[in-house]
Amino acid sequence: MSSSAPVRTTYHHGDLRNALIRAAAELAQAGGPSSVTIRAAARAAGVTPTAAYRHFAGHEELLEAARQHAVDLLSASMKAALDRLEPAEDPVERALCRLAAIGRGYFTFALAEPGLFRTAFTGRTGPLPPMADIEESSAFRTLIGAVDDLVDAGYLSEGRRPMAEFTAWAAVHGLAMLHLDGPLSTLPDEARDLALERTVEILSEGMGGPALPGPARARLRRVARGG
Template identity: 75%
Template structure:
């Protein structure tokens, strides 16, 4: 994915709150959540911290606004991957393709924008109903529900399946960002994602993928 980083625009009178959020998002992009402070965002915009405090009670409130922005950008990456999918007639293959595209959009954003990705999850997420309403997790639930409706995902395997899939791709992203895979070449990263998605798909269905399904997954992962 090409970086969907926030673009700095000049501060216009009456729009200080949004200008501070944009500047704080740029700080997060460069240095992660720990770089987001009222003072630094105010300095970047060209106002005093006192002026910034008229819009944010403190650092935590500004960070929450930046987390929301980071999650919006992560969601945009997932939607972009979904939009690039070719039409697929078979319901099960369509569901698997959507599953793979969601994983690819999620993983691509993590590697392209590590500062914003870390910020999106800084301090945890809101309760599950809010997380599931929109964003990448909501898209994942829809894809897994489609697999269940198609008959590919047996009823006994449906409970909590979205958490297993999310944990697998999120964990792979963190291994590349902060773990032993941080120096892995691009080819290895792509293969790791492809195999992770394939294993998730086979685990959901409880059987080996057909060659046709495997090819659909591969196309969706590669984009």
């Protein structure tokens, strides 16, 4: 079988695997997770598919490597947004701005790199592992830390803390998907930014607002559960 790409035969140990991962990430960036295949990655890396199969048993393993690479880039975008924050003396303002920056970094990455963003949530994503097994440097731990900061600052009560990180995650992720694959895809940049601003604002105000009266909260939870 012939190929127009040059075939390389002088990789040091481990170099080809990394080259294939980079190629898979570039394929995902251009065309999303469906474009990641052993054959396409091998062609991009300048080797035969047979050589690629020495490092990846099949398509799923390569896609998982590309997915993890995409997750790392998403996390880097969130942390870069945090690094750009100006210092705030008030602990509540500081914690809320951290939450907003994380949302901004997430949203920015989704719109700038839709192929990689979709890849980050494909393949063997599986359930979240136990908290003790989640790396401190992960994007999810960064989000959890921001929500915990709101509790430490006295803005979010301990009673309302459970699952708050999922609420924040779902709000920004859902908004990103509405822009990428939904009815908001044609909005101009200014309207997109405003939608994110309002999402973060409403979420933040809701976290610190007064709790519902007990009977109203119980009824609301019943409705949410479908009862």
